[in-house]
Amino acid sequence: MHGRKILLGLIGIGIFLLVWHLVTLGNGRTDVPGPWLTLTGLIELATGGLLWRYIIASVFRVMWGFTLAVVVGVPVGLAIGWSRWFRELVNPLVQGLRPISPIAWLPIAVLVFGGVTWWEPSDLSAIFLIFLASIFPIITAATSAVEGIDVKYLRVATNFEVSGFTVLFQVILPAAMPQILTGLRLALGIAWVVLVAAEMLGVQSGLGFQINDSRNNLRYDLVVAAMVVISIIGMFLDGVMARIENTALSRRGTAKR
Numbered sequence: 437m438h439g440r441k442i443l444l445g446l447i448g449i450g451i452f453l454l455v456w457h458l459v460t461l462g463n464g465r466t467d468v469p470g471p472w473l474t475l476t477g478l479i480e481l482a483t484g485g486l487l488w489r490y491i492i493a494s495v496f497r498v499m500w501g502f503t504l505a506v507v508v509g510v511p512v513g514l515a516i517g518w519s520r521w522f523r524e525l526v527n528p529l530v531q532g533l534r535p536i537s538p539i540a541w542l543p544i545a546v547l548v549f550g551g552v553t554w555w556e557p558s559d560l561s562a563i564f565l566i567f568l569a570s571i572f573p574i575i576t577a578a579t580s581a582v583e584g585i586d587v588k589y590l591r592v593a594t595n596f597e598v599s600g601f602t603v604l605f606q607v608i609l610p611a612a613m614p615q616i617l618t619g620l621r622l623a624l625g626i627a628w629v630v631l632v633a634a635e636m637l638g639v640q641s642g643l644g645f646q647i648n649d650s651r652n653n654l655r656y657d658l659v660v661a662a663m664v665v666i667s668i669i670g671m672f673l674d675g676v677m678a679r680i681e682n683t684a685l686s687r688r689g690t691a692k693r
Contacts, residue, residue, distance in 0.1 A: 469657040477657035478664060486646070491665065494642040497559060498631045501566025502624055509571040509623075510616060513578020518608065523579075530575055538569040538630050542637055562634045562642075569630035570623040577619020581612030614685050621677035628670045643669075 453471050460470035469477065481487040516523045516530070545561040585608060635644025643666050650658035 465657045466654050467656065469660050473657040474660045474664060477655070477661035481646070481658060481661055481665075487665070490642050490646050491669065493559075493639075494631060494635065494644070495669070497562045497635075497642065498566055498624075498627050501563040501631075502570050502627045504563070505567050505570030505574055505623065505627075506620060508567075509574030510578050513575040513616075514582055514608065514612070516575065517579040517582025517612075527579075530572065534572040534576075538565045539633055539637070541565060541568055542634065559639070562631065562639055565634045566627045566631055570627045573623040573626060574616075574619050577622070578612065578616050581615035581619075582608060584615065585611045614681070617677070617681040617684055621674065621681055624673055624677055625670065628666075628673060632666055 457470050457472075460468050463469060463473070465473060465477075512526065512530075516527055542561065542565065545564045549560040549564065631642070632644040632647070635642035636648040637644075639645055643662050646662045647659050650656070650662065
């Protein structure tokens with residue numbers, strides 16, 4: 437079954453590459469490039485040295501913003517789902533800010549972090565946008581996870597006179613963790629997408645900047661090559677989160693048995 441899955445995936449990619457080649461047949465570097473021109477552009481970026489620096493810069497920003505969102509978003513989501521008064525206090529603000537596109541915050545981020553001297557202001561702006569893009573899916577997932585906990589777990593805790601933080605760490609958090617991890621996986625994907633957009637608008641390094649710079653120089657082969665790199669890294673990050681999610685689910689299933 438696993439081999440069949442890989443084979444079908446390779447066939448799908450092969451069909452896509454063939455269609456891509458046929459549609460762009462005869463195009464040059466200033467047109468939408470085909471697979472071969474994209475591959476040569478990718479090699480050019482890899483051998484030029486800047487690509488690796490840009491990859492590190494992009495991953496650095498997304499990891500900082502995403503980690504901060506996890507540190508803040510998971511506790512806030514748990515508190516909203518668990519405490520009625522906290523939900524009534526905070527949830528209106530969360531629901532009011534959630535529909536605003538993170539990119540819309542870019543002028544504010546540049547204004548706020550423009551005068552910072554202890555770190556690169558453009559890095560802080562991008563990290564802030566990643567934080568905003570990540571935190572609301574995380575809060576929503578954590579809140580829904582707590583609200584969806586089976587009442588019988590809480591009744592058992594009550595029967596054993598377990599309360600306070602003990603209930604939180606021994607009952608609520610383990611029961612909510614699978615759905616929280618799903619939310620983290622979704623948030624990381626959103627963070628990666630928003631990062632590229634933020635780098636195209638507000639920074640001087642990273643994969644998004646590479647796309648924008650190549651476009652300005654009419655090197656569309658390098659534009660698509662950078663897009664391929666973004667896709668590969670995004671698939672890798674999603675695969676890591678999927679592995680963590682599946683491991684947590686399997687351990688939970690073993691614990692139940």
